[in-house]
Amino acid sequence: MPDIPKAYEPQSVEEKWYDFWLKQNCFSANPASTKPAYSIVIPPPNVTGMLHMGHVLNNTIQDILARKARMDGKEVLWLPGTDHAGIATQAVVEKxxxxxxxxxxxxxxxxxKFLEHVWAWKEKHGGIIIQQLKRLGCSCDWARERFTMDPAYSRCVQKVFVELYRKGQIYRGKRMVNWDPAARTALSDEEVEMLEEKGQLWHLKYPLLDDKGQPGADEFVVVATTRPETMLGDEAVAVNPNDPRYTRxxxxxxxxxxQNKPIPVIADDFVDPKFGTGCVKVTPAHDPNDYEMAVRHKLPLTVVIGPDGRMTEAAGEDFDDLDRMEARKxxxxxxxxxxLLLKTEDYVHNVGYSQRSHVPIEPYLSEQWFLKYPSVEKAARAVEEGRIAFHPDRWSKTYSHWMLGLRDWCISRQLWWGHRVPVWYRKSAQSSAPATTSASNIWCDVDAPPDSENWTQDPDVLDTWFSSWLWPFATMGWPExxxxLKKFYPTTDLVTxxxxxxxxxxxxxxxxxxxxGEPESGLPPRFGLPDALPFRNVYFTGIIRDKLGRKMSKSLGNSPDPLELIAKYGADALRFGTMRSAPLGQDVLFDEKDVELGRNFCNKLWNACRFRQMQGGEVQGEINPQLLTSDDRWILLKLDQAIREITTAFAEYRFNEATQTLYRFFWSEYCDWYVEASKATLAASPxxxxxxxxxxxxxxxxxxVIDFILSHTLRLFHPFLPFITEELWHGMGYHEDMPENQGGSSIMFARWPKPLDKNFHDHYGLTDSVLAFVTAKFDLVTQGRNLRREGNIPASRKVKYVFKPAGELSAHDADVVRLLLNAEALEIQPGYQPGKGTPAVHSELGTLYLPLEGLIDVTAERARQTKELEKAExxxxxxxxxLNNPAFAQKVPPNVLAEHQKRLAEWQAKRDRAKAALEALDG
RNA sequence: GCGCGCUUAGCUCAGUGGAAGAGCACUUCCUUCACACGGAAGGGGUCGCAGGUUCAAGUCCUGCAGCGCGCACCA
Known part of the structure; x- marks a missing residue:
């Protein structure tokens, strides 16, 4: 690292190493490798999408997992790609x-022609998000990038449709579906969002007809509705058969x-006599329940709202072509x-909205394709019995609950962009219209019928999720x-x-x-893999919100552009800041300050390495246990602790905990204490x-020791901060002695640090007593600095401290204390007799005085000692x-008891010293 | 209505039965030869409320309240 800049400059570094990794094929997964496999398939972002903070969180986690797995010696496949996002993409292109x-x-x-335009759009914009993921540092095997509309993938989708159709799992039927009048397509139940809305309940009077079909003078039934516009399509009024008020x-x-149309009053159990008036208007074509009732009572269907959400001719002259909301008015x-309007009540109710178009869903009767979910039982058990683990686990409850109440999945969409339903209908002899749908007139296969001119293909396409549910294996070459597939399926982790x-x-x-999965009994094995499940672990991220807790959205404009953040702070900073604030299972309140923190941290790492470079010399490989200082041993112990904590955090998918540990270890322990202390020895001439x-x-x-710590630290940081760690790994020369495939060429393949074992501890004298000693030493320093503050002595003023040791204190340790106190001198005087009121602090190592010759601020000192005394008391x-609780001594574990006794003694000693100091001040 | 979260420092949040933690913000001081994207020392918390279990509860249990999110065909 010649001529190292004072501050870390990420831009050029990031580009350089990403190119390097690509050129070296660092991300490519080799199925022939003998290393154990680790695999993730990316949750495919929308092909027309742009990178947002949710992607950043999600893909940073995947990259961290992938990079950690490589360092653990795994053969890693992170398989990238995009999906075609039928509705969204078609809407964007149409617009x-x-x-x-x-x-x-x-x-x-x-x-x-239209599809040509969509493909052109896809060619132009489809690569954007992939490029953005690269900027973030994602280590995907780009050669394997897949798209759900790739020819091979499309064939998988068709094959699956055909198989399920032939098994009777897929069928076509006329049903009341969730219709999105804006996108003009059917949706699945899951794509409907129920939103609470303040609406009104209108009470309408329908005049009763007498025997001659004439409206009676004053006889009405009163029905209540939240959707008065649908009354134009009413075909009955229903009451409960057991409701005495209405049986007659x-x-x-x-x-x-x-409409001036006579309609019958019918009796149906569906009606709840206790709700509203107990009379329900029945609109068979525009309400799922009413439809059911209509079927039971053989009522006609009158469609008054069309697929575009406007009223039809059947709604009558006055309302024809009005938008449904205008029609309501x-x-x-x-x-x-x-x-005929009896009254209007305010009424809070839930209204289904299209998750895609954000308009109210219209129940709509139409011919659609449905799937009876397959392998439900096995899929439910896989999670319940823990073969697939959810992190956090609580989502498994949501999953189980959903699996219990499944209704058939409406998989057809009235769009053009997507996988077209692989079904053809025989044209009738007379016209090009489809003939009756008997079996011989339907052709369902991956390929079109040979005499295709006699057939018409179903115009619908399939739900995008009907293609992406095959993602884990269709991307790996299935059905071959x-x-x-043999090497990397099932995948290891899914992050979503x-x-x-x-x-x-x-x-x-x-x-x-x-x-x-396993073939059904009697059939030959269709697939020789041992395991059917698509992944073993699912990590559920939180939702990224803004700092006010609002969901990020384009319309609110509260969604920062990750690329701008990368340009401003660096990709590593964005990754670290995001991960540090993203606890497992909780939403993330994003604040740009987090990224700033990430940048500051990278800068700290940079400068710590720069400090090492300034010490000169080659990378020092061997540590001589005979020459270790107490501080050296202390930081090795802290490193050991950090490795253990981070490794555990990884095993539990607690990434924010890992980043916080790294932050604490590197900043608070290594930089703040160890580096400062090391200056005592580094000041010597080489x-x-x-x-x-x-x-x-x-x-x-x-x-x-510094080289040892830094080379380990860089590896611990690598999954989080891929760019700066690679730069420093090479810049510091830590790659030089490594085997080519274990860190010699890239830190990506350097081995993940192992905790320091017992032999290491013994060999280097890493003991509890060293830990206690250095902790006490640093505590003495903190207290000593406090003396200076309390005495209002500016940091620039050189002062002399006197230390009265309780035991032995080596020259080195005394020098470290002096240095850390920023003292001109630290006099060691075992028999020191302080003057009256000399400010002093105590630690296990002894007493530290700050003799100030006539400059003692008695008031300040008294206040300080009084505070100490109160705290101790x-x-x-x-x-x-x-301790005074008799049960305590009896039931508590011995070590806890001993600890409490020791604690009491310590506080007593502190109290006594504070008392003595106060008396000395007054005396 | 059922289910799931959350409630800890001014803010955002960690906290895994044994001395209340971090980052930011705040106060004071310091441009000391890695870093002002920095250093030092501080101030600030009856851990939502009420019970219970325990020698010991922020942590476990039961209620309650507030907020958020799912699921649910009541017009």
Missing amino acids: SLRKQGVMKHRDDLGRE LVGRRCLLPL AVVEELTEQG QTET GPDIIFFWVARMIMAGYEFM QPSAVNPQSASVRANTVA TEMAKVEQK
Whole structure:
């Protein structure tokens, strides 16, 4: 690292090493490797998407896992790709084409032309998010990038459709579905968001008809509705058969206002007599329950709201072509005029909204394709019995609950962009319209029928999730039994958000069992893999929110652009800051300050290495146990502790804990204490001197300790901070002695640090007493610095401390204390007799005085000692209370008892010293 | 209605039955030869409320309250 800049400059460094990794093929996964496999498939982002903070969190975690696995000696496959996001992409392209004036509606272009435009759009924009992931440092095997509309992948989707169709799991049916009038397509139940809304409950009067079909003078049934516009399609009024108020009405007819149509009063158990008036208007074509009732009572269906959300001709002249919300107003107005609106109540209820278009869902009767979920039982048990582990585990409850109440999945979408349903209908002889749908007239196969001119393909495409549920194996070459599948399936970890637990996670597990699992009895093995499940662990990230706790969204404009953050702070900073504030299982309140913290941390790491470089000399490999200082031993112990904590945190997917440990170890322990203390030895000349023949070799030994710590620290940091660690790994020369494939070429493959074992501890004298000694030494320093503060002595003023040791204190340790106190001198005087009121602090090592010759601030000193005294007394009281409890001594473990007794003694000693000091001040 | 979270320093949050923690913000001091993207010393908490278990509870149990999120066909 020649001419090291004072501050870390990430931009050039990041680009350089990413190119290096790509050129060296560091990310490519080799199925022929003998190393154990580790694999992740990326949750495919939308092909037209842009990187947002959610991606940053999600993909940083995956990259951390992948990089850690490489350092653990695994053969790693992180398989990237994108999905085609049917509705979203089609909507974006349609909007753009309209804006350009290319079309008004896609029908203007026709299916083929329109799809050409979408593909062109995909070619232009589809790579953006992939490039952005690279900026973040993601170590995906890019050669294996997949897209859900790739020809091979599309064939997987079709094959799966055909298989399930032939097994009877997929069927076509006319059903009431969730219709998105903006996107003009059916949606699955999961794509409907129930939102609480303040609405109104309108009470409508329907005049009853007498025997002659004439409205009675004053006879009405009153129905309540939240959607008055649907009354135009009413076909009955229903009451509960056991409701005494209305039994006499059943069988009579009433007049549907506005339409002037007689409709029957029917009896149905569905009606809850206790709700509202106990009379329900029945709109068969626009409400799922009403539809069921209509089927039971053989009522006709009148469609008054069309697929575009506008009223149809059947709604009557006055309402035809009105938007459904305008129609609502118009209907209410008209009914009011006719005196048929009894009352309007405020009413809070839940309204289904399209998760895609954010418009209210319209229940809509249409012909759709449905899937009876396959392998549900196996998929449910896999999670319940722990073969797939959720992190945090609580999501498994959500999963199980969902698996219990499954309804058939509506998989067809009325779009053009997507996998077209592989079903053809035989054209009738007379026209090109599909003939009756009997078996011989339907062709369902991956390939079109040979006489395709006699057939018409189903116009619908499949739900995007119907393709992405195959992602873990369809990306690896299924249905061929590829080497990749053999090596890397099942995958190890999946990282995703809990919001797609139903959409994706559950369905992937089902698909795993259905298509990768054991064959049904009697059939030859279809796939020779031992395990069907698609992954073993699922890590659920939190949702990234802004610092006010709001979800990030384009419309709020509260979503920072990660690329701007990378440009400003560096990718490592963004990764570290995000991970540090993202606890397992909780939402993340993102604040740019977090990224700033990440940048500051990188700068600290940079400068710590720079400090080492300034000490000169080659990388020091060997540490001589004979020459270790107490500080050297202390930092080795702290490193050991950090390695253990971080390794455990990784095993439990507690990444924020790992980053916090790293932060604490490196900043608070290594930089704040060890580096400062090491300056005592580093100040010596690197050349042997006559005065102190050992100082040069002690100095070299300290440099060796620094190299040991830094080379370990860089490896511990690598999964979080890939760029700066690679830069420093090479810059510091730590790669030089490593085997080529274990850190010699890249820190990516350096071995993950192991905890320092017992032999190491014994060999280097890493003992509890060293730990206690150095802790006490540093405590003495903190107290000594406090003396200076309390006495209002500026840091710039050189002062002399006097130390009265309780035992032995080596010259080195005394020098460290002097240095850390920023003292001109530290006089060791075992028999020191302080003058009256000399400020002093105590530690296990002895008493430290700050003699100030006539400059003692008696008031300040008294205040300080009084505070000490009070603190000691309250702490004593706490411990005494416990110890005085007879049950305590009997039941508590001996070590805890001993610890409490020791604690009491310590506080007593402190109290006594504070008392004495106060008396001395007054005396 | 059912389920799941959350409630700890001014803010954002860690905390795994045995002395209340971090970052930011705040106060004071320091441009000392790694770093002002820095250093030092401080101030600041009846751990949402009420019970219970325990020698010992921020931590375990039971209620309650507030906030958030799922799921649920009641017009």
